[in-house]
Amino acid sequence: MLTISAITLLYFLENHDEQRIVSDFFAGNPGKGVPGMIVSALLQQNPVMVYAGQEFGERGMDKEGFSGQDGRSTIFDYWTSDTVYKGFFNRDALTTDEKKLSLIYQGLLRFCNRRKLCVKD
Secondary structure, three states: OOOOOHHHOOEEOOOOOOOOOOOOOOOOOHHHHHHHHHHHHHOOOOOEEOOOOHHHOOOOOOOEOOOEOOOOOOOOOOOOOHHHHHHHHOHHHOOHHHHHHHHHHHHHHHHHHHOOOOOOO
């Protein structure tokens, strides 16, 4: 019999269904998402997901494809935001604030991968 426990659930703050933390419809500031990400990453030993661009402060405020300007990033259109493109393919073009936020996320995820508190044996 298959059972689901809290250990198997994925924790995340952003996905394609939710408005981006930095969008005008939600927090509007990437720093406001950091405490929630820390709690999500350290609360249990569950895996944690960083949605593409979250670590750079992607706002989801482009008017793309079928979804329009709604604070989300589309997965249904042939589309990429400037922030995601810069973060994955042209890091030198990131702003200083985007680079700082990325370092915070990197540090948090590295911490989680090194600590028994966060990693299941």
